[in-house]
Amino acid sequence: MAAYSPSRSPQARGKIFRMPVFPADSREIAALLAWQAAAGADEAIEESPVDRYKASTAFPTAAKSAPAQLSEAPPPRQPAPPSPKPPVTKPAAARPAPPKPPVAATPALPKTAAAASARELASAANSLEELVEALAAFDGCALKKTATNLVFGDGNPNAKIMFVGEAPGADEDRAGKPFVGVSGQLLDKMVGWIGLDRTKFYITNILYWRPPGNRTPTSDEVAACQPFIARHIELVAPAVLVTVGGPSTEALLHRGEGISRSHGRWYDYQTPGLPAPIPAMPIFHPAFLLRATAQKRAAWRDLLKLEQKLAELGIS
DSSP states (O other): OOOOOTTSOHHHHHHHHTOSSOOOSHHHHHHHHHHHHHTTOOOOOOSSOOOHHHHHHHHHHHHHHOHHHHHHSOOOOOOOOOOOOOOOOOOOOOOOOOOOOOOOOOOSSOHHHHHHHHHHHHHHOOSHHHHHHHHHHOOSOTHHHHOSSOOOEEEOTTOSEEEEESOOOHHHHHHTSSSOSHHHHHHHHHHHTTTOOTTTOEEEESOSSOOGGGOOOOHHHHHHHHHHHHHHHHHHOOSEEEEESHHHHHHHHOOOSOHHHHTTOOEEEOOTTOSSOEEEEEEOOHHHHHHOGGGHHHHHHHHHHHHHHHHHTTOO
């Protein structure tokens, strides 16, 4: 349909007004209304059409000759008062659900009692098998109640290099072995670049039970397991110690500057049960490298430093 335009002839306009069927298309209706507004028909206040040009010329004469007729004219239509709107009632706001309390492990024993029990059990262990039994008898860490398995260690306990991570994850909790998930597979590939596999190194964590939801371990949980990991390192007696990630570096080497500054540097690890300090180097945790792939170059340089140290010590 052609668009409505005020430039059309009066005949054409008359044809438009005499259309027997009202346009059904909304676009045609909008075009028709736009044309009427352009023609001046922008108000509809009377029930019948009024010739405003005729009324404007006749009104002054009629007003002088017959003033009485003006009083008989119907009063102008007053707009109907607006109907009162019903009060708007806002729906009651839904009460927000109370936040879930964070999962926090409460020690099964008081701190002092847990620490004393851990030191006693750990110091009495003279082999890795006895240390496993000591951990099974230890009740000073509440993580034991939520975990599926005790995750002790994996690899060659007679190896000269030992890796210590943070805590077991879901895969490790199910398998009962450390570093068997995605991050563990990446670690195996990383150390494989310098000729290491699990027949040539031993690996464990500073915690032996998985924190719920893989959350960060609390300081109390780390302290409760501290005597066990210290005894664990003493029994393995490696020539080189590698701390994997920030938490294990802080717990074992007491470095508070963060893994981003301490990685790739050599420190000394010493406990009363070791005859001499062990050279120790922090590296990035493979789980971190999975998220921050740009740090893989720095991780490669750290591995080259580790390879150099092993060569200096005659470890192949």
